[in-house]
Amino acid sequence: MKRTTAFIFAILLLACINGRADGQFGVKAMYVDFRTEVRTLSSIKELASEAAGLGFNTMLMEYEATFPFDNNATLQNRYSFTKEEIQDFVSYCSGLGLDVIPLQNCMGHAQYILKHDRYAALREDAKDMSQVCPLKIKEAIPVFTDIFKEVAALHPSKYFHIGCDETFLLGSCPECAAYAEKYGKSKLFVEYVKAMCKIVTDMGKIPVIWADIILKHPENLGELPKELIFMDWNYGWDVNRFGKISNLIDAGVNLWGATALRSGPDDIYLTQWEKHFNNLRDFVPFARSSGYQGMVQTSWSTSGAYSYNYGMKNEILEMFPTRSVYPESGFNILIEATSWAFSHEEPLDPEKFVKEYAERKFGFDDRESAILWEYFTMPQETVSARTGKDAKGRTIGEVISSARQMKEKMDALRPSSNKKEIKHLRLMLDIRLNYLKFKQCESEFESEGYNESDREGLKERMKAICREGRKIDRKFARLNRNFLKPGEIRYLQHLRGDKMDALYATLARDDR
Numbered sequence: 367m368k369r370t371t372a373f374i375f376a377i378l379l380l381a382c383i384n385g386r387a388d389g390q391f392g393v394k395a396m397y398v399d400f401r402t403e404v405r406t407l408s409s410i411k412e413l414a415s416e417a418a419g420l421g422f423n424t425m426l427m428e429y430e431a432t433f434p435f436d437n438n439a440t441l442q443n444r445y446s447f448t449k450e451e452i453q454d455f456v457s458y459c460s461g462l463g464l465d466v467i468p469l470q471n472c473m474g475h476a477q478y479i480l481k482h483d484r485y486a487a488l489r490e491d492a493k494d495m496s497q498v499c500p501l502k503i504k505e506a507i508p509v510f511t512d513i514f515k516e517v518a519a520l521h522p523s524k525y526f527h528i529g530c531d532e533t534f535l536l537g538s539c540p541e542c543a544a545y546a547e548k549y550g551k552s553k554l555f556v557e558y559v560k561a562m563c564k565i566v567t568d569m570g571k572i573p574v575i576w577a578d579i580i581l582k583h584p585e586n587l588g589e590l591p592k593e594l595i596f597m598d599w600n601y602g603w604d605v606n607r608f609g610k611i612s613n614l615i616d617a618g619v620n621l622w623g624a625t626a627l628r629s630g631p632d633d634i635y636l637t638q639w640e641k642h643f644n645n646l647r648d649f650v651p652f653a654r655s656s657g658y659q660g661m662v663q664t665s666w667s668t669s670g671a672y673s674y675n676y677g678m679k680n681e682i683l684e685m686f687p688t689r690s691v692y693p694e695s696g697f698n699i700l701i702e703a704t705s706w707a708f709s710h711e712e713p714l715d716p717e718k719f720v721k722e723y724a725e726r727k728f729g730f731d732d733r734e735s736a737i738l739w740e741y742f743t744m745p746q747e748t749v750s751a752r753t754g755k756d757a758k759g760r761t762i763g764e765v766i767s768s769a770r771q772m773k774e775k776m777d778a779l780r781p782s783s784n785k786k787e788i789k790h791l792r793l794m795l796d797i798r799l800n801y802l803k804f805k806q807c808e809s810e811f812e813s814e815g816y817n818e819s820d821r822e823g824l825k826e827r828m829k830a831i832c833r834e835g836r837k838i839d840r841k842f843a844r845l846n847r848n849f850l851k852p853g854e855i856r857y858l859q860h861l862r863g864d865k866m867d868a869l870y871a872t873l874a875r876d877d878r
Contacts, residue, residue, distance in 0.1 A: 391653075393622060393660025394708045395424035395467070396701070400432045401478075402687050402854070403667040403694075404445040409849045411458055413694075418462035420705035425459055426527065426662055428469040429517075431478045437512050440482050445851050452520045460522075467574070468521045471529035472510045472562050473498050475670050481682035485509060490535040490542065492680050495672070497535040500558035501542055511565050518569050525595070526566045530559055531576030532670065536583075552583035556590055563591050574622070581609030587617060597662065598653070599624040602645040605652055615656050622660035623653035625707075627700040628691045629666050631748055634862050635801040637692060637794060639742040642700055643716035646707040654711065663704040665694050690861055692797070695849045696790030699723055699742075716742075729782030737775045741791065744772050746798065751808040762806045769799045786845065793841050797862065800838055803831050804866045811869065825873035832870050835863045 396417045398410060405413075414425055431443035434452060447455075456466045471479075479485050480495040488506055490499040498506055518526060537546035537554055546554050559575060566573040577596040580587055596619050598611060605611050614621060625645050632638060653661060668687035675684040702723065707714040717739055724735035747757035749765065756765050773795055781788045807824055810816060839859045846855055 391659065391661045391708060393424050393662075394422045394705075395426045395622075395660065395662040396422050397426045397428070397624075397662055397664040399428050399665060399667045400445075401428065401430045401668050401670065402690055403858070404432055404851050404854055405694075406848055406851055407447065407451050407455060410455060414455070414459050414462055414464055416701070418464055420702060421709050422663075422705065423463060424465045424467060424660075424662075426467045426469060428471075430471075433517060435513070435516055437516060440484060441479060441513075443478075444853065449520065456521060465523050465525070466521055467523045467525045467527055468517045469527035469529060469574075470510075470514060470517045472506070472513075473500065473528075473530045473558060474533040475529060475531070477672050477685060479513075481674075481685055483681070490539050493674075493676070494535060495674070495682065495685075497533055498558075499539055499542060500533075500536065500554050501539075501545060503558055503561045506558070507561060507565065510562060514565050514569065518571065524570075524572055525574055526569070526571040527574040527597075528559075528562050528566060529576060530555075530562070531578050531599070533579055536579070550583070550585055552580075552585035552587075555579055555583055556586040559590060563594055567591065567593065577614060577621075578608040581611065581614065584609060584613045587613065587619075593620070595620040595622055595659075597622045597624055598658070599626075599664065600645070600649045601626040601629040601664075602641045602648075605649070611656075621653075621656070621658045622662060623649065623658045624662040624664050625649055625704065626664045626666065627697050627704065628694065629664070630669055630689070632691045634690050634692060634858065635798050636746040636748070638746055639700075640716070643703060643714070643720075643742065646703055647714045647716055650707040651711075651713045661708050663701070663708075665697070667691060667694075690858060692790075692794050693846055693850055693858075695846055696787075696794055698787050699727075727781075727784045728779075728788065730779070734779055737779060741772060741776060741795070744768065749802065749805045751805055751812050754806075754809040754813070762802060762809060766799065766802045766806060769795065769802060773799060789841075790845060793838070793845060796838055796841070800831060800834050800866075801862075804828070804869070807831065808865075808869060811873070821873055825870070828866065828870040828873055832863070832866050835866055839863065 396413070398405070398413070417425065429447070431441055432446045433442070434446055434449045435441045459466045474497050476498050477495040480489050480498070488498045488502055488509065489495060490497040514526065533555065537543050537551050542554060563573040572593050572595060573591070574595040574597060577598040580590070580596065596614055598614070598621060600607070600623065627642050628637070650661065667690065669689040671688045672685045673688055674682050675686070677683045699720070703714060703716070703719055706719060720739045720742055721732075721735040724730040724738045728734075730738065745758060749756045749762055755761055776792050776795060779788060807828055810820065811824055842859060843855050
């Protein structure tokens, strides 16, 4: 009997270690991305309060250039927080029972570091600032020891995320290519990651990395530190997209999963809502059944890729994110859906969840709830001016007609509460419809059938589209006031309307 009891206890202990004793995840985190769309301190406090109320126990923060560096102050941008603000936020989260984990990239996604002359010697490529050369371990250690310590000093969490995802340049410089040819890309990656992990463990913390690269190059997985946590990000694809996930599961490593409520191909003009709901429905149960210890809800303000304005000798004058999305202010329903999925063993039923949410949050009846579900399942694809069609082959005219019908239904809804959330959803549709009308004009202007006699009609249509865009800008500013820092609101307004203004200016120019 004693032996049986001891055996049962051992099994339960192993289940607890794997985060599966009660079918729940030990870590349930909400991710905040400040690479673009920097939020106000009051806004992220509200998010933290909401997260705690929904059962999240962790905030994962990617500050990038908004962190108040001291020894590395050149990294800060115009939107950086003060040390006092970070301390205030971490203390506020602690009072809510939320652990705040910082993410500090040290290999891939290092553009905001490597664009500065001070760190240029670490680049894998002279003109592509995205990656630190993994062979420059000796040079990187003092740099990232200093950076890590600055970030860790304001975060008492036992975890420290060091990124290491999407190292697209791995093995590309001549020295790295020769090393990879001899030892393999896995060895090249692992040796650098080991050095960065040692900085973290020397600070008394547990390192976390994204799992995509070691999944792609798993040969030297066993050489990485046993305490290292791997975060498997899956935003709606096959679980083996980066490589065989069984390599990590069978190795018994510490695994966290990550879903997304904003990710590609989402941009400022479209959101693929149904993909994100289905991501929760499909990936979270897989992660739970596979013994993942934690889950993170990511929310990407940009893809992390940039274009550059160069000066002399590859000096970076300005860096531009290649994609932006609608602010997280409009995504409350997906935040709550994520909380539900992370906390329930049964898979999320997106339609059921949306309709119950619509009744509970907005006081909608069955008919109105069905309209909201229709909104979230409305196809949203990228459109091409060259082909005049979207990615599914529908003409722009057909897409516009569908969007207009949906707008009529959404405008007719009468929520009894949480009206601002519905305003965000309507505005996102208005932005998309405004953009689609522009793409239709652009497609006609660029077509082989265009002739000068069409100019006046297109000009008037574009004039109306731009005028409508200014109204959208005002709505956008009102809805996101105190959510985003003011400069970020202006930037997104400019980004959304610049191409439209340019086409109108072209058509209105009297150069015939």
